[in-house]
Amino acid sequence: MTDMDFLASCKEDLRMDGDEYDDIILRKRDAAAQFLAGAGCAVDIDRPLCYEAIVRWVGLAIDSPEISPASDHGLIAIIEQMRMTDNE
Numbered sequence: 098m099t100d101m102d103f104l105a106s107c108k109e110d111l112r113m114d115g116d117e118y119d120d121i122i123l124r125k126r127d128a129a130a131q132f133l134a135g136a137g138c139a140v141d142i143d144r145p146l147c148y149e150a151i152v153r154w155v156g157l158a159i160d161s162p163e164i165s166p167a168s169d170h171g172l173i174a175i176i177e178q179m180r181m182t183d184n185e
Contacts, residue, residue, distance in 0.1 A: 098142050098143055100123060103122075103126060103142065104116075104119055104122060104123070106148075106152075107122055107126070107151075107152050107155060108122070110152050110156075111152065111155070111159075118159065121159060122155055122159070125155040125158045125159065126142075126151055126154075126155055128154070128158070129150065129151040129154035129155065129158075129166070130142070130151060132154070132167060133147065133150060133151070133176065133179070136176055136180075137180055138150075138176060138179040138183060139179070139183045146175055146178055146182065147179060150172060150175045150176060150179065153166070153169070153171060153172050153175065154166045154172060157169055157172070
């Protein structure tokens with residue numbers, strides 16, 4: 098998935114308009130991918146669970162920058178599912 102494809106898809110999922118947040122979205126995407134890799138997950142943004150985890154991270158980081166997205170229970174559940182499917 099190209100950066101432009103990711104931006105379009107992510108902004109659609111997060112119901113965002115315009116391009117004022119594009120740089121932030123891409124930085125948060127890269128941070129999420131690094132976090133997922135560190136958590137032992139195979140990072141492939143074309144996999145639905147991985148994409149969902151990254152978009153969730155981006156949305157949480159933009160909406161509440163003072164709170165770590167890593168503490169979100171929904172994100173933790175997605176990461177656990179990713180780990181389980183990675184080991185199959």
